[in-house]
Amino acid sequence: MNAMKKLVYALTLLLIPVLLAGCESKLLVFDPKGPVARSLTDLIVYSIIFMLVIVVVIFVLFGYIVWKYRARKDDSDFEPEEEKGNHLLEITWFTIPVIIVIALMIPTMKTIYEVEDIPQGYEEEEPLVIHVTSADWKWIFSYPEQDIETVNYINIPADHPVQFKMTSAGTMQSFWVPELGGQKYTMANMQTNLYLVADKPGSFYGRNTSFNGQGYAHMEFEVQAQTEEDFNEWVHEVHNTAMDLSEEKYSEILEPGVLGRMTFNGTHLEWIDHAHGGSEKYIDSELYRIDHGDDEEEQEEGREDDQEEENENQDTEDTSESANTDHSHH
């Protein structure tokens, strides 16, 4: 029947983008800019090849069978034979997936262990340590050795290992820079570790992928990989020009809201490391309350809020624009 022909045709069409995905190099995950992301991408491409083979085999078999054994007007007397099954065949299609699983499992395990450590070839170098503190809805980065703190952007030296020590001031977030490596969660009272390296100078898009309330969509940051000299110069410049971070200012930053970029001398680690508790004193649930009311007074207030938000959004837009610089290659 022609309905089935249409189906097979439609599915073949739908398969084309899947086939193309393998060689589509523009998607961020297929465009690694560092050794960690590269080993993940290699694994992904390897798995896609297996998956495509499986999909093609099943689709072809399906199309062939459905076409060949379709009911025809002239065979209405035809009574198919009963078939109990065939042990040999059933063992075959049990064994093949077992082999595929083994073939996928070995490189997966290798990669899991590999990305937990300093990337290969960089073991000798002392990693740059950056503390990541996620809060609603911004990223705070502390450089304890450089005694610098930034909000919503990170500068790192290229071709040099970076160790991120990650935690959260409240809700759970996930730190992800797809071009440099896989993501990991940030949790209050916990520290997670992530090693990343950028091969060359460049700007990379990073964001939170774990939903955490209203400002979630705007919770992005830029990773700027610089040459060693540029990085040192930047550190030097921050020391000369940036404001000192006070605890008061830090509490203000932690209040729920979307912010633009900021740079400070000094780090908040001097008075609190959220990986070891004590975040309660910065959390005020009143600030998370949502109003559904709409009497006039509140509407007025709402308008003011909107205005404020707009101002803030302007800041964020700046950030996201620049955060997306490398992302605008589409």
Added chain:
Amino acid sequence: MSLDEFFVTGDPLILASQIAIGLTMVGLIALITYLKRWKWLWNEWFTTVDHKKIGIMYILAGVLMFFRGGVDGLLMKAQTSRPGLDLLDAQHYDEIFTTHGVIMILFMAMPLLIGIMNVVIPLQIGARDVAFPKLNAFSFWIFFAGAMLFNLSFVIGGSPDAGWTSYFPLAGKEFTPGVGNNYYAISLQIAGIGTLATGINFVVTIIKMRAPGMSWMKLPIFVWTTFITSIIIVAAFPILTIALLYMTLDRLFGTHFFTVAAGGDPMLWLNLFWLWGHPEVYIVVLPAFGMFSEVIATFARKNLYGYKSMVYAVAGIAFLSMLVWVHHFYTMGNSAAVNSIFSLTTMMIAIPTGVKIFNWLFTLRKGRIEFSTSMLWALAFIPCFTIGGVTGVMLAMAAADYQYHNTMFLVAHFHYVLIPGVVFAVFAGLYYWWPKMFGFKLNEKIGKWHFWLFVIGFNMTFMPMFFVGLDGMSRRMYTYAESTGWGAWLGFSAVGSLVMAAGFAALCYNIYWSFRYASRNVGNDPWNARSLEWATASPAPHYNFAVVPEVENLDDFWYKKKKGTLGLKKSDLKPVHMPSNSWTPIVLAGAFGLVGFFLVFEWIPLAIIAAVGIVVGLVANTFDYDDGYHIPVDELEEEEREWRGDLQ
């Protein structure tokens, strides 16, 4: 609390819906009163213990919730169709994806599947009802109370907004102070009691009430998948009960099970949630596998290929489903060893699933494939689900998952599993068993419109999500910048969702059209099928079988049909014992709903008073000595003659 805090009033969209809901309610009440149907509704439906009617009510509720969840989905697609749109604000979007997830899994997929099980399972095993008919009615009404309570949040107090997974600390009172998440905790708890009771009911029904001669390896495959699903329900739902109880205590009574303060552990919620949540995925997918198997065997006109290995495969999947929950948080900083182990257990699920796919293909092979609407759904399932399956294996590889986790790639994957796996199955099942429920077929021509629109729309909607996911788009983002370049993908996806919605509209039209115009003359076995439910009249009489059939083979009905030994002897008729209707299930469920509502708003004294109502109801129920009634032989004879023509 002032009135405008109580009713959600800020949003024109919600206001419009409130008015629409109000008018619909008034209209319905007026219509029923005008038609003088209240007594009929109460006697025939609200107090019924007939598994078929309960099944139909489940299906009706499921379709309604499908509509609600679908509109949520369309709104999300509209909001993300272009970069920087502000059709919905962040808060509204957060509420909508939360309710979309909860409704689609718990209040759409579950009732539709349980509804079909309710209608079909007792008929397939040659029983007159489930093991506990009154408990079955209670299961439905308490599920319904939970579902209604959850939907109430939309207009009263505010919807939950922490995602369907409601991860702590976000879902705790510190970060989500409103009543929305109270609704989540309490309405899921109430509906969950119903599901657990259903699980127990079906385990007992299938163990104890099979027709004489129906040994385990002669069970229709849908009965097998229902049985195994029911066992997973019994194993997994108590975990949800405990998790939600802790959540309720945390939110309402200031305990610290999951909060960061005072030694609470948010990870405990994640573990409990997914210890239930992952098996839940298989709770909705396994019965669907059973339905596809029935439909494929019937319309290929062959017995199911490799029946035994199909049974073992389902059991294997069920067992593995309990061992993989950690794959939902590979990125939580587990040790490499833990991630490796859960990668392996997760990938192993692909093995029995692959076995099933090949068994279906070989059932089709050398058959005579008829493209009925029901069969089209089953056929489309195979390629679509394969895409969902292989992307599932990709996600299972923990290291690769570090790049897919929480992205649109994941969203695309689970829609490619759940929509072909559950929604296509429900559609296949509805077209297939409709005559058994109502005595007529759904229109095949409109059915094909429904099929093509929905399947094409489905692929258009979800295929682009794989690509934006690989391009760095995380899930649950209500907006994005133009420079990301996602606009084209998501715009296409939004168009697809409209095509899919048109498919759903075609289904609704089909139901309407068929109710009015379809031929009532379909006989008891309109598809030339293989299993016992087709051995009795369509629609099935309330006593199911005048004489309980005796079974000798797998697909016994098929062989007896070929031999022509299906006739009924008048001398075999004996009075049939049936359970009486009962008002307790609906009233008790109402009391549960009331307690839930008061708890949501933390009106504890009122909740206690309503809870006394529950206790009184339960006690009153223990004094119910009604043993049911008997249908006399001449009544049976008359009803059987009506569709058989004559008795032997």
